[in-house]
Amino acid sequence: MKFTAKKAIALTGAIAMMAGVAACGSGSDTAGDSGAAKDGEKTEILVWSWDSTLPRTVEGFEKENPDIKVKVTNAGTNKDEYNALNNAIEGGSGAPDIAQIEYYALPEYQIRDYVMDLSEFGADKFSDFYTPGTWSSVNLNGGVYALPMDSGPMAWFYNKDVFDKAGVDPTQVRTWDEFYDAAKKVKAAGSYITSDSGDAGFFDSMTWLAGAKPFATSEDGTQVTVNLTGDKNVKTFTDFWQKLIDEDLIDTKTVGWSDDWNKGLNDGSIASLLTGAWMPYNLLSGAPDGDGKWRIAQMPTADGSETNSENGGSSLALIKTDDKAKAEAAYKFMEYACHNAEGIKTRVDGGAFPADNDTLASDDFLSMTSLTDADGNAHEYFGGQKFNEELAKAAANVSTGYKFLPFEVYARGVFADDAGAAYTDKSITLAEGVEAWQKNLTDYAEQQGYTVK
Known part of the structure; x- marks a missing residue:
C-alpha cells in the first residue's frame, strides 16, 4: 500500500518540521550530498539512535572498515524520533541511512515502504541466530525489514x-x-505489588501474554483487523486487571518513569514490576537503595502455562534509498552492531539485553551476578542471583504470532485518552475504555483509507 506524503504524515499526527534534526543528513540524497564515497574518500553513514550502547560499536566497526565513517545522532526517543523521521522522509531530505525503530513501530514503516527488505543482503538466513520473538518481529510480509538490536522479554x-x-x-x-x-x-504489608497508570505498551504485552491476537494487517497493507472487544483473551486480562484496580491492589496514580515512580521502587512502596528484560540497569540507577534486595522470576500467566511476551526492544532498519553503495555500507554497520559477535558483546557489556541466541546461551552471560555502574563499581543488585539465567529463560518462552497495527505509534499515543480514566479516576471500567479505544482505532483506520474488519 503506497501512501501520499499527506497521508503518511497523518499516520502519526500533524507535526511541525524539525529543521534542526532534518539538517543532519539524508539517506536519499545524491552521492555528492549524502556522504557516499568518491575516489579515495570514505562513505559516511548517518544513524539515528537513542540507545546509549550503539555508539560504543563505532570504533570497532571503523577499525574493520576504514573506508566507512559512522555518525550516530540522537534524534529523540521513540515517538520523537519517529515524528522527525517521517518528516525527513516525506520532505525528501534529512533522513538518516539507518534508524533505530522499536518492534511495535516497524510494521508502519514496512507498510509505507520506507525501509528496505534486508533479504537481498542475506539477512533472511539469520532465523536461527535470533530469539523467536525478535525474529518474528522483523519478519513482515515475507521480508526481513530490520535486524533485531535488543529484546524485552517480560x-x-x-x-x-x-x-x-x-x-x-x-x-x-x-x-x-x-x-x-x-x-x-503485599498490600497488607504496606506496599503495592506493582503500578500501572495506563500504559499502552504494558497493555499490549499483557494481552499478548494472555494469548490475545486483536490486530492483523493484510499482506498488501489495505486491510486491518481491530478486534479488542471480541478477543476472549483480551477480556481475560481486562477482567483480571479490573479486579486489582477495583480493590486498590495496584498503584494507578504513580506515572511510570517519573521521579515518584523511582522513589516508590527505591523505598519499596512499589514492590515489583512486570516489565522487559532491559530493566536491571534502570533499577540500579533509579532505585539505588534496592541494591541486594531485588530478584527476578518468571511471569505469572493466566493459566500458569509456561509462555511469555515481549515488552519493548528495538531494531535497526535501513531507510530506503536508490544509492546501492551507500545501502551496502550502511548494512555492514547494521550487521556489525546486531549480528557480529564483537559488536553484540560491546553493546551487551554496556547494558543492552541481547536478541541473539548465542549470547543468551553463553556461560559469561548466564553466570553474571553483578551489574557495573557508570563509575565502574560492581553491584550484586539481585542478591547474587544469576539473573540472566531467568531472563534467558524468559526470552526462550516468548510466543510468536502477536501482530502490531500499521499505525501502532498513533494507537499507543491515544490509549490514555480513551482508557486512561479507568486507571486515574475510575469513572469507567477498563473494558469500557478498551471499547472506546477500539472505536478510535477503527475510525482512524478508515480515515486513513484502510478497510477494517
Missing part, C-alpha cells in the same frame, strides 16, 4: 525484602489468580 522483578515481609515467594506464584492473592498480602 519478567517479574521484585523486592525480596517486601515479599518476605508479606509472606509471598514469587517463584511459586504461577497464575494470575495466585498473583491476585499475592497482591492482597
Whole structure:
C-alpha cells in the first residue's frame, strides 16, 4: 500500500518540521550530498539512535572498515524520533541511512515502504541466530525489514525484602489468580505489588501474554483487523486487571518513569514490576537503595502455562534509498552492531539485553551476578542471583504470532485518552475504555483509507 506524503504524515499526527534534526543528513540524497564515497574518500553513514550502547560499536566497526565513517545522532526517543523521521522522509531530505525503530513501530514503516527488505543482503538466513520473538518481529510480509538490536522479554522483578515481609515467594506464584492473592498480602504489608497508570505498551504485552491476537494487517497493507472487544483473551486480562484496580491492589496514580515512580521502587512502596528484560540497569540507577534486595522470576500467566511476551526492544532498519553503495555500507554497520559477535558483546557489556541466541546461551552471560555502574563499581543488585539465567529463560518462552497495527505509534499515543480514566479516576471500567479505544482505532483506520474488519 503506497501512501501520499499527506497521508503518511497523518499516520502519526500533524507535526511541525524539525529543521534542526532534518539538517543532519539524508539517506536519499545524491552521492555528492549524502556522504557516499568518491575516489579515495570514505562513505559516511548517518544513524539515528537513542540507545546509549550503539555508539560504543563505532570504533570497532571503523577499525574493520576504514573506508566507512559512522555518525550516530540522537534524534529523540521513540515517538520523537519517529515524528522527525517521517518528516525527513516525506520532505525528501534529512533522513538518516539507518534508524533505530522499536518492534511495535516497524510494521508502519514496512507498510509505507520506507525501509528496505534486508533479504537481498542475506539477512533472511539469520532465523536461527535470533530469539523467536525478535525474529518474528522483523519478519513482515515475507521480508526481513530490520535486524533485531535488543529484546524485552517480560519478567517479574521484585523486592525480596517486601515479599518476605508479606509472606509471598514469587517463584511459586504461577497464575494470575495466585498473583491476585499475592497482591492482597503485599498490600497488607504496606506496599503495592506493582503500578500501572495506563500504559499502552504494558497493555499490549499483557494481552499478548494472555494469548490475545486483536490486530492483523493484510499482506498488501489495505486491510486491518481491530478486534479488542471480541478477543476472549483480551477480556481475560481486562477482567483480571479490573479486579486489582477495583480493590486498590495496584498503584494507578504513580506515572511510570517519573521521579515518584523511582522513589516508590527505591523505598519499596512499589514492590515489583512486570516489565522487559532491559530493566536491571534502570533499577540500579533509579532505585539505588534496592541494591541486594531485588530478584527476578518468571511471569505469572493466566493459566500458569509456561509462555511469555515481549515488552519493548528495538531494531535497526535501513531507510530506503536508490544509492546501492551507500545501502551496502550502511548494512555492514547494521550487521556489525546486531549480528557480529564483537559488536553484540560491546553493546551487551554496556547494558543492552541481547536478541541473539548465542549470547543468551553463553556461560559469561548466564553466570553474571553483578551489574557495573557508570563509575565502574560492581553491584550484586539481585542478591547474587544469576539473573540472566531467568531472563534467558524468559526470552526462550516468548510466543510468536502477536501482530502490531500499521499505525501502532498513533494507537499507543491515544490509549490514555480513551482508557486512561479507568486507571486515574475510575469513572469507567477498563473494558469500557478498551471499547472506546477500539472505536478510535477503527475510525482512524478508515480515515486513513484502510478497510477494517
